[in-house]
Amino acid sequence: MTRHTTALLKSWPVAPRDALPLALWDAASIAAATGGAASHAFQASGIEMDSRDVRPGDVFVALKGESMDGHRFIEQAFAQGAVAAIVDRPIDFPHVLVEDTTRALHTLAHAARERSAAVRIGITGSVGKTGMKEAIFACLDRASRGAAHRSVRSYNNHVGVPLSLARMPARARFGVFEMGMNHAGEIAPLSDHVRPHVALITTIAPAHIENLGSMEAIADEKAQIFTGLMPGGTAIIPADSEWAGRLTDHAEALGHRIVTFGRSAHADVRLLDAIPSANGGSLVTAELCHPDWGGAGEGGARLCFSVAEPGEHWIANALGVMAAVRAAGGDLGAAGLALAEMGGLKGRGARLRIEVPGGKALLIDESYNANPASMRATLRALGQTPAHRRVAVLGSMKELGDFAEGFHAQLAEPLAEAKIDHAILVGDEMRALADQLGKGAANSLGFACGFEHCAGPAEAIAALEAYGLTHGDAVLVKGSNSIGLGALVSHFTRGPA
Structure with a gap:
């Protein structure tokens, strides 16, 4: 190694996140977060609640439901490579003993949230949650060179959201979390788990109207994502929705910054033009002109980018994605490249x-x-x-x-x-x-x-x-x-x- 190389290594910038652990969790940190007692020392690379999905290096959380008890699948979890389990009774494997495994998962999720400086983005809506979650993740992951995290599959309920939070690495720079509901009163607790810095509503449509009863009730329930927003957070609302005013009222009542997106002339992230591209997607020109960002020539931006996903709905989705990336402090250029390379998900396009x-x-x-x-x-x-x-x-x-x-x-x-x-x-x-x-x-x-x-x-x-x-x-x-x-x-x- 040359003297010049040694000097460069010594001058390599050290960031606070470099001092954070590389392992997702270890025995001591899980015990501290949950108030439990660890039987052995271990380090874990993942958290899993379904024994069938356990991978080598995971901690298996033995959740108990009305008709299922995860403790019945302890041996299967370890046979598939689990390094430890979170349990409410002693077992003959490495474990952290807690009083209640569901409560332990929640406290572990909150500990993951608090130990990381990641900007958290929460997403809900009647249509397009998973696709837009994946798109925002792709944009932020590209910009941060792999330091973004997101909920996988459609883990968007009272178990999936805390599990997704608990899986967020301490070194993550961004976290993207989907939140879904079937009944009234389900969104607010999920938002309270995540405490997002940015909350995006994709659209309002008659999904689950059997349980909610009216479109007004659906809009009101989706707007509950704003209740968990961090102080100074950003609420992102679809400007073209007939329920935009109702959603805006909810966000304004909580004192949040509001950003709108769509084709509407007053949208903060506004579509200027969209033409079909050769690959079946679209070439989109948009203007970002929120008052806090300035106009196109005064600190705002006019963007031209490709969207690989076909369909007019993905043009609108892309505007919402760009609004979220901008609000989260992401790189809009990297976002444009990521949207040009997006492919459809299994079962979702x-x-x-x-x-x-x-x-x-x-x-x-x-x-x-x-x-x-x-x-x-x-x-x-x-x-x-x-x-x-x-x-x-x-x-x-x-x-x-x-x-x-x-x-x-x-x-x-x-x-x-x-x-x-x-x-x-x-x-x-x-x-x-x-x-x-x-x-x-x-x-x-x-x-x-x-x-x-x-x-x-x-x-x-x-x-x-x-x-x-x-x-x-x-x-x-x-x-x-x-x-x-x-x-x-x-x-x-x-x-x-």
């Missing part, structure tokens, strides 16, 4: 090429979730997708209650607008759409969609095979997860044996 007679067809996997707003958005995107024929396999939308029949029947219009050649409708609730399509040959747009109604995924698989996909076809598969259309996606993407 993944675009898969499948072998069919004569070549390949496109299968768009949206099988994880569905509500009226997301159905319309993805059908519109299918209609804009170049294809020989367009086929929609649509599963029932759940948790719509007394509104279910009307919302399902109303899908006849977007099917016609997208010029879908054939629809395979799956589930009891889809009978209303089948009846609507069966009332006449062509609708007011002069386009008739062929269709058939199936009871479940097995019938839908048979129906799609009988229809006979050929080269150049495009197939959208979308429905609520409980319908099980993931099985149809697996069947057609399995490939030759």
Whole structure:
């Protein structure tokens, strides 16, 4: 090593985060956070609550529910590589003994939050939570060179959110957390766990309206994410939503900074132009002009960037992503590069090429979730997708209650607008759409969609095979997860044996 190299190493800047531990947790820190007692010394690289998902180096949290006790799966967790477990009774493996494992997970989550200087972003909304969470993470992870953290899968409930927090490394610079709900009163406790610096609402739509009762109630519940915002935090609101004023009222009452995004002329992150790009996405020009940021020529910015994800809804999503990145202090240039490289997630927009007679067809996997707003958005995107024929396999939308029949029947219009050649409708609730399509040959747009109604995924698989996909076809598969259309996606993407 040369004298010059040695001098450079000695002058390498040392940041406070360099003194933080590299291991996610060790026995002493878990015991201190939870008030428990550690049986052995250990270091852990992960936290897991499902014994089937344990990886070598994980700590297994033996949670107890109404019908399940994680202590029954201790041996399985250690067989898969767990280094220790958090338990409420002594076991013959390394462990931290606590009074209540659920409470221990919560206190561990809060300890992870407090030990890290990470900027935390919370996301909720009726549509697009997971996709936007992944996009914001990709943007911040690129800018921070791997120092961003996010909740995985759809870990967005009373167990998933604290688990995701507990997994946040001490050295993380950003943390992105999704928050979901089925009933009133669920968002506020999740936001209180995360205590975000930035809180983003994607959109308001009639998801879970069966339990909430009205769109006003849905908007009010989503706005509860603002109750956990840190002092001086930023509330990000979709300007184009008819509920934007109601959301803004909630944020203003709590004294938060407000940033809006959308096509509206008064949006702080405003769409100026969007044109289709060659890869099926969009080339977007936007202006960031929040009063705190200045205008485009006074500290604000005018951005031009590509969005790889197809569909008009992803243009709006990208504006919200940029608003969150800007509010979190991220790099907008790195964000633009990340959005240009984003790919769809399994069950949430993944675009898969499948072998069919004569070549390949496109299968768009949206099988994880569905509500009226997301159905319309993805059908519109299918209609804009170049294809020989367009086929929609649509599963029932759940948790719509007394509104279910009307919302399902109303899908006849977007099917016609997208010029879908054939629809395979799956589930009891889809009978209303089948009846609507069966009332006449062509609708007011002069386009008739062929269709058939199936009871479940097995019938839908048979129906799609009988229809006979050929080269150049495009197939959208979308429905609520409980319908099980993931099985149809697996069947057609399995490939030759």
